[in-house]
Amino acid sequence: MPRKRVTLADVARRAGLSTTAASMILNGRPDTRLSKEAHERVHAAAAELGYRPNVAARGLRTAKTLTIGFVSDTVTTTRFAGGLIKGALEAAEEARHVVLVAETGGEPEREAEAIAALLDRQVDGIVFATVRARELFVPALPEGVPAVMLNATSSRFPATVLPDEEPGGRAAVRLLVDAGHFEGIALIGQSDTAERDVFRSRTIARRVAGIRGEMADKGLGFVAEESIWMWEPQHGYDATLDLLRRRTDVRALLCMNDRLAFGAYQAAAELGLRVPDDLSVVSFDDDEVAAYLRPGLTTIGLPHEAMGRRAVELLLGREPAGEELTPMPVVERASIGPPRGR
Amino acid sequence: MPRKRVTLADVARRAGLSTTAASMILNGRPDTRLSKEAHERVHAAAAELGYRPNVAARGLRTAKTLTIGFVSDTVTTTRFAGGLIKGALEAAEEARHVVLVAETGGEPEREAEAIAALLDRQVDGIVFATVRARELFVPALPEGVPAVMLNATSSRFPATVLPDEEPGGRAAVRLLVDAGHFEGIALIGQSDTAERDVFRSRTIARRVAGIRGEMADKGLGFVAEESIWMWEPQHGYDATLDLLRRRTDVRALLCMNDRLAFGAYQAAAELGLRVPDDLSVVSFDDDEVAAYLRPGLTTIGLPHEAMGRRAVELLLGREPAGEELTPMPVVERASIGPPRGR
């Protein structure tokens, strides 16, 4: 609506004071000794004119822009880890910050370009996120620009927010055991390659460690392990169909993610097996599709939103942070039942 | 890495010229008459020092920040229209702009606050997006700040990018007809309420008009219409199950979105019906789950990414724009077959 932005000088003029005085008053500087009356005049003038400080101009002087950068490979533009940005946006909003978003597709040149672009705009800090918890090679940032890794790791920046996968893995196993499954449990999606592959994901190794640890603690073993490289429904379908045809003693599936479980459901249906009567299923992520399935899929959720929040809290707070693990919620739906013969 | 940012003054000093000269040369001002040699010295100095202009400072002078705002209800943080931001981000990157993202959850106060925050940062323009093509009540913006509506409409801003729903609706019907379906077609999800409800969606009405128009042109009618208010898988399941139990003459389903179709698949499976042998299905959106289903769901896609791109092109271009309709692609998978008795 307003033709022209109202500036601090306008406020000062109307209050009959200098811009300095207006600035001090509006910023509530504690050591100032301006009169009560001056305070009132300035505040009144600011209110009447609808004054809003020009953050860009302020940033020039103070080197603080109340703006943070969020750079990721594809967090914003794919649906798999959208919770990360959601949490980050919320936390930023609460802290009266605003976020500049850049996507790099995982390409180093685009990443470098994005970082430079953010720095040119004087961001107060940057969070680096990845969709599948990779190690990231982040270039050094100018002094005074903090960074935190979100669902990612970097040797350069110690501040890191990750899902707490080890207990998550244990919880999944426990869910099955608590329902009475002591045998006939198959693992879908684990692959030794993935376990070793740093590039794929830092966290999957921990998830697997948790799973194996809990199984060992209970004195149990898997009746089968299907190694799969890619974790889309198609792969889950293929592997599960193959498995269930080969062996009839499988009573429960521990899937490495919900999309695999999605495919597993399809394979089970194909063979006339009902979940959870004939086959129990548990998995990881709490992907949106987990709720679409019937019966609803019980899964160990990736706490993306909480992680996103935490990352910007860390970024904006001043405590020097290390690796922080966010607990994974177990979200119980209806895909686990007591074992039954078939 | 660099301790301190290198400034234009540094470059000028090293080149032995004034900052004015350096500025002119680096910005390639055409009317200048600085010597060839000066050009070389300045460029050399800039390269050696790794100079990058401070966009914030420049913006102060030029009132251009190479930054645009993207404010939506929940486009970024839900998975339904993520393509919008993806396209916007890409187009912005190509134009060397960067985007400030804000989510309002559809709450007017948060929206007002978000707009103010963006304006405080001197954005060059704002795109307003919604996830379900609503009418939006956008407050006036200061003169010189353009806005475009993306998958949304506003009486205040004529520039609008929407999916071209009418032909989309027609295409869906044609897909069925071309496969030989002339009878036994049921419509899932249409509700007269929705058709009239401005708040729900501007575009759905056009989709329905396209569907009805094409049916009429072919001289066909629906064998049944299931009115549904909410379009989640659960609702599609319930409605379809009910419908298929009631009537045995249904051979094809035209679902208003992919999630309804998702539920329809489940209902069909429940009744032992195979897609597409016993039942053909076509729907709208090209949601990610459409590819997960087996057989793959044939659907009329929402061209979110193209729309997002277009919106920022419009915003950055100077052509005064009106309503722009982006064509909806038909993505053929395997859910449509010839009709067969059951």
Added chain:
DNA sequence: TGTCGGCGCTAAAACCTTTTAGCACGACGG
């Protein structure tokens, strides 16, 4: 008597850039 600090405020510098106005000098036309 001299110094110091408090008071209430402001001028000016600083942040970094772009833009405007103009300077000194030589060439050129008349």
Added chain:
DNA sequence: CCGTCGTGCTAAAAGGTTTTAGCGCCGACA
């Protein structure tokens, strides 16, 4: 020889804010 113009460049202003340094006066303290 005078005025004008072109050349190659620079000083200064402008953009909007915060911060630093200080002004002029008075009372208190040594």
